Amino acid sequence: IKWDYLADENRKALNTVYSKLLTLRKVPDYLPTFVTSNITYDLGSNFKKLQVNSGALKITVVGNFGVAAETGNITFQNSGTWYNYLQGGTRNATGLSESITLQPGEYYVYLDRDPTAMLNALPLKLLSFSGVRLSNNIALKWATVNEVNVHYYELQRSMDGVNFSKINNTAAINKQSQQPFYYSYNDKDLTAINAGTKIYYRLKMVDNDGAFSYSSVALINPLISKTNILLYPNPVIGSQVYVSFDNAITTPTSISVTDITGRVYAKYTVSRSDYNNGFLPINVNTYSNGAYLIKIESKAATTLKQFIISR
Secondary structure (H helix, E strand, O other): OOOOHHHOHHHHHHHHHHHHHHHHHOOHHHHHHHHOOOEEEEOOOOEEEEEEOOOOOOEEEEEEOOOOOEEEEEEOOOOEEEEEOOOOOEEEEOOOEEEEEEOOOOEEEEEOOOOHHHHOOOOOEEEEEEEEEOOOOEEEEEEEEOOOOEEEEEEEEEOOOOOOEEEEEEEOOOOOOOOOEEEEEEEOOHHHHOOOOOEEEEEEEEEOOOOEEEOOOEEEOOOOOOOOEEEEOOOEOOOEEEEEEOOOOOOOEEEEEEEOOOOEEEEEEEOHHHOEOOEEEEEOOOOOOEEEEEEEEOOOOEEEEEEEEOO
16 A cells, blocks of 8 residues: 555545455355355446345445435345444344435445454464373374364374374364363374384364364374384284293383274283293283284383284
């Protein structure tokens, strides 16, 4: 805008009108109104009228483009309260033909709903996004407020921090509130559970109109083990799988066996005296064919190993 443009009161008033109309246009929930072809108008006289019809928002515009007072008839799209968007105030419409007298240059933009809440709505705020490695999954959670026009959250994972891929979509509650909304997702993919490197997660927050933004990245550290574990035979074709440690167990160690869904089949607490010639046998005679996980936890380290039963 030219530096002295707004010094002219008429130009300033026109700028204010355009600004308000553009602000209304930018409300995502009202977008259908501004792209619809359901428009009627009568521009044949000095008393001009235009109506836009949409389930999102109905608009009626009337104006006097003459140099003398003009009276015209208008039928609002529905009865009830209509809101004077530019000047403020309301008008009670009957839904039938009504007579309106306008002075030269007088015009009104009426809306069938109060836009105040939408115009004053605060944008989505992501309060937190975090993850933690658990025994059989990586638990991710996030919290938000002011969910206006939010469609869904796409959870993404990356093994290198650069290339992300979708692992889950979660529908948004999509309500404006200062009270937090809480979400969670458990990533049980074996690639993530057994990862020996860092894992990266992020949220893609998608609006109803397709616009989106990303959260900061949640970093999950790899499993760290000071003890190398060997399982054999693997695949298991008999009734037992043997666990071998390359370092002696010096503290009580928890060993659990689960399937890939997290169902626990067995749990032991072992010490050095439980070894049988350096090997710890685990009975899997009653297990069905499929993939299983052995988790070994001590104060020093946590290790997760997969084995297959294929008889």
